[in-house]
Amino acid sequence: MKKPYILLIEDNDDDIELTRRAFAKNHIVNDIVVLRDGAEACEFLFEEKREGRSLPQFILLDLKLPKVSGLELLERIRKDERTALIPTVILTSSKQEEDRLAGYKLGVNSYVRKPVDFNEFVEAVRQVGLYWLVLNEPPPSIGEE
Amino acid sequence: MSQSSPLPAFQPDLANVLERITDGFFALDAQWNIVYMNAEARRMLHAPPVSEILGKQWLETFPMARGTAFEREYARAMRDQVPVSFVEWSRTSNCWFEVKAYPSPDGISVYFRDVTTRVEAERELERRSSQQEALIELSRAALTERPIEQLFDEVVEMLVVYLGAAAVELYTYDERTRMFRLRSSDGWGEKADARAVLPYASQAAAAIAAGGTIQTVDVRLDERFVDRGLFAELGLRAAACTLIGTPEVPQGLLAAYLTGDRAFGTADLHFLEAVAATLGEAMRAAQSSRQTREILESITDAFVACDRDLRVTYVNERMAAFYGRKREEIVGTNVREYLGYPGGEHVVAAFRSALDDDRPATFETQTPNRRWYEGRVYPWMNGVACYIRDVTRRKLDDLRIRELNTELERRVRERTLQLEAANKELESFAYSVSHDLRAPLRAIDGFSQVLEEDFGDQLNETARGYLGRIRAAARRMAELIDALLQLARIARHSMSFQDVDLSALAASVCEDLRESDPRDVIVEIEPGLRASGEPALLRAALQNLIGNAWKFTRKTPAPLIRVGRTSEGEFFVSDNGAGFDMAYAGKLFGAFQRLHSADEFEGTGIGLATVARIIHRHGGIIRAEGEVGKGATFYFTLPEETRAAS
Numbered sequence: 156m157k158k159p160y161i162l163l164i165e166d167n168d169d170d171i172e173l174t175r176r177a178f179a180k181n182h183i184v185n186d187i188v189v190l191r192d193g194a195e196a197c198e199f200l201f202e203e204k205r206e207g208r209s210l211p212q213f214i215l216l217d218l219k220l221p222k223v224s225g226l227e228l229l230e231r232i233r234k235d236e237r238t239a240l241i242p243t244v245i246l247t248s249s250k251q252e253e254d255r256l257a258g259y260k261l262g263v264n265s266y267v268r269k270p271v272d273f274n275e276f277v278e279a280v281r282q283v284g285l286y287w288l289v290l291n292e293p294p295p296s297i298g299e300e
Numbered sequence: 301m302s303q304s305s306p307l308p309a310f311q312p313d314l315a316n317v318l319e320r321i322t323d324g325f326f327a328l329d330a331q332w333n334i335v336y337m338n339a340e341a342r343r344m345l346h347a348p349p350v351s352e353i354l355g356k357q358w359l360e361t362f363p364m365a366r367g368t369a370f371e372r373e374y375a376r377a378m379r380d381q382v383p384v385s386f387v388e389w390s391r392t393s394n395c396w397f398e399v400k401a402y403p404s405p406d407g408i409s410v411y412f413r414d415v416t417t418r419v420e421a422e423r424e425l426e427r428r429s430s431q432q433e434a435l436i437e438l439s440r441a442a443l444t445e446r447p448i449e450q451l452f453d454e455v456v457e458m459l460v461v462y463l464g465a466a467a468v469e470l471y472t473y474d475e476r477t478r479m480f481r482l483r484s485s486d487g488w489g490e491k492a493d494a495r496a497v498l499p500y501a502s503q504a505a506a507a508i509a510a511g512g513t514i515q516t517v518d519v520r521l522d523e524r525f526v527d528r529g530l531f532a533e534l535g536l537r538a539a540a541c542t543l544i545g546t547p548e549v550p551q552g553l554l555a556a557y558l559t560g561d562r563a564f565g566t567a568d569l570h571f572l573e574a575v576a577a578t579l580g581e582a583m584r585a586a587q588s589s590r591q592t593r594e595i596l597e598s599i600t601d602a603f604v605a606c607d608r609d610l611r612v613t614y615v616n617e618r619m620a621a622f623y624g625r626k627r628e629e630i631v632g633t634n635v636r637e638y639l640g641y642p643g644g645e646h647v648v649a650a651f652r653s654a655l656d657d658d659r660p661a662t663f664e665t666q667t668p669n670r671r672w673y674e675g676r677v678y679p680w681m682n683g684v685a686c687y688i689r690d691v692t693r694r695k696l697d698d699l700r701i702r703e704l705n706t707e708l709e710r711r712v713r714e715r716t717l718q719l720e721a722a723n724k725e726l727e728s729f730a731y732s733v734s735h736d737l738r739a740p741l742r743a744i745d746g747f748s749q750v751l752e753e754d755f756g757d758q759l760n761e762t763a764r765g766y767l768g769r770i771r772a773a774a775r776r777m778a779e780l781i782d783a784l785l786q787l788a789r790i791a792r793h794s795m796s797f798q799d800v801d802l803s804a805l806a807a808s809v810c811e812d813l814r815e816s817d818p819r820d821v822i823v824e825i826e827p828g829l830r831a832s833g834e835p836a837l838l839r840a841a842l843q844n845l846i847g848n849a850w851k852f853t854r855k856t857p858a859p860l861i862r863v864g865r866t867s868e869g870e871f872f873v874s875d876n877g878a879g880f881d882m883a884y885a886g887k888l889f890g891a892f893q894r895l896h897s898a899d900e901f902e903g904t905g906i907g908l909a910t911v912a913r914i915i916h917r918h919g920g921i922i923r924a925e926g927e928v929g930k931g932a933t934f935y936f937t938l939p940e941e942t943r944a945a946s
Binding site: 169218219247248249251270271273274 | 741750
């Protein structure tokens with residue numbers, strides 16, 4: 156399956172549902188692959204357990220994840236040549252300074268806080284999707300794959 | 301006058317010879333009658349002409365010879381029939397004669413010559429050498445530790461012996477009374493009392509004027525001397541006086557007197573001066589030694605001096621008392637004997653170091669009686685001197701303070717660790733709050749909306765209203781969580797104090813407010829409000845205070861907000877808004893305390909708690925005054941701006 160898709164790494168079912176809905180409301184019809192913990196994400200990304208899928212065109216990453224934390228995962232993504240260039244956006248409830256700082260230091264492309272207000276949440280997802288999937292030109296290797 | 305030859309027994313030619321020899325010669329018969337006396341003998345003995353003495357008894361002719369060596373020796377020669385020879389002072393002639401007498405069966409023949417010059421030269425030499433020896437002895441005596449009075453007596457005795465003085469006086473000068481006081485004398489008998497005090501205007505003044513020494517051949521006639529009648533009474537004639545000390549700083553006076561015709565020779569005067577000089581040195585040394593001693597005894601420190609072998613040469617009373625022994629028992633013992641306790645070695649080391657390096661050393665030691673001593677050791681007079689002070693009290697205080705400090709540090713460390721742990725907990729709590737509590741809220745809000753969007757047509761107005769309430773409640777809770785997090789963050793915020801322009805800060809905050817909540821509010825900000833603080837926190841404080849003022853003047857016709865400083869130095873933010881009841885003033889700064897309903901004025905109830913926390917973290921105080929419907933004023937203090945930094 157070579158079809159481009161969004162990788163959502165998120166353990167909260169509610170948030171997964173709301174995120175999906177937000178994408179849908181914004182007419183973003185790309186496939187969304189959901190992984191529910193950090194370890195699963197590692198296997199998916201680095202051990203090729205992707206059931207024939209290519210690498211995602213865009214990763215949405217929650218920070219608080221079971222087993223392997225979002226920041227650890229981010230670090231591995233950036234260190235691994237295969238995944239280093241994939242646009243990765245942190246989408247999290249935390250707006251702790253420490254998290255933001257660590258995220259940017261590890262090379263995240265954006266840091267978006269999930270608003271409690273659903274309307275605002277939808278708007279945030281819309282903008283992120285619009286920017287990373289439409290406006291932003293992806294790095295060459297991913298585009299060619 | 302008989303024409304017969306001087307002596308029938310003597311041949312004329314023999315007499316001729318005897319008349320020409322340079323020695324004196326006379327002959328006595330067995331009955332001590334003068335049978336012959338040559339011209340030289342008569343000259344030397346101041347004898348009458350031959351005719352008057354021949355056949356006369358020798359002792360009748362020379363009565364002053366009675367009882368002298370001359371009589372004794374001649375008698376011996378006659379009696380034992382042995383030649384005799386001797387040197388003797390002749391009172392008849394006032395000179396020294398060397399005499400040789402030869403016995404014969406019917407008398408003795410006596411040859412004699414004047415050897416005064418030789419004898420006096422010998423005696424002078426002898427006296428000078430003995431004076432030299434005496435001087436050396438005196439110097440030695442002056443250096444030993446003995447009462448100065450004893451030295452005075454020795455000097456007087458020395459002058460009697462080595463100058464042959466009939467009377468000697470030793471005075472010391474009392475500067476206060478300008479009198480010379482007799483300290484020792486000899487030869488005055490019961491008249492000594494009359495000489496007890498010598499006024500300045502006396503031979504003393506004369507000696508001072510002369511630059512040291514005066515002498516006279518007849519003290520009875522010399523007006524420089526006082527009490528001349530007394531000298532006459534005692535038969536004193538020649539006198540020599542010399543100053544002890546210098547004419548500028550006289551210390552005393554030394555005087556020696558002679559009887560008879562004798563006068564002081566140059567050597568005698570030199571001797572007298574040398575004795576006076578030595579004595580002066582000894583007196584100065586004794587004086588300074590006495591002063592030193594008085595100081596050493598008066599100081600509260602214990603004092604011990606020792607020689608290079610660390611043998612004690614001096615201890616003061618305090619030191620002796622410390623060892624519970626007499627001073628004499630300690631002097632001469634080795635300092636090491638007292639330092640045999642553990643820790644005493646470094647005291648010995650300090651003594652050694654002062655000795656070897658020739659510079660002061662210090663030590664601190666605890667003796668077996670558990671007391672602490674501090675000592676300072678100085679190189680001193682061919683040895684060391686040590687002052688020792690009991691510092692037990694100070695030491696115990698020090699130790700106690702150190703203990704307390706250690707304990708305090710330990711507690712601080714403990715508390716710091718606890719605080720750090722608490723902070724970590726708080727952090728992870730805050731993290732959880734910010735992350736985990738928000739997620740359910742988002743779900744509540746999100747799914748309420750989904751419900752409304754997807755199933756809105758199946759819900760009536762009331763149900764949709766409830767959904768709206770659910771969503772509003774969720775959003776409000778999210779706000780509360782954010783405010784709480786901010787409050788928690790303030791506690792952990794690092795404090796980097798800088799000089800802050802509060803006027804500019806307040807103006808900037810007002811600008812933001814005008815943008816987010818545009819209203820016609822008059823804001824008066826006193827220019828030049830400055831303080832020292834953490835800029836980000838002070839901004840947050842002003843945001844809350846001015847923000848409140850902005851909010852609570854919403855229903856006021858002509859809103860006025862003032863930011864300034866009182867004459868007492870308190871900063872303030874005041875408004876003419878809703879105000880509050882002073883009865884509730886105590887609740888203003890607690891978290892979640894609200895004096896207004898959410899309907900009246902929205903808010904989390906955390907803003908003022910945040911402000912209070914910020915002010916407190918700056919070491920300041922915050923208070924509020926208000927009246928319902930008239931407005932509120934918040935006063936707060938902050939550290940003064942540091943000029944150096946600005």
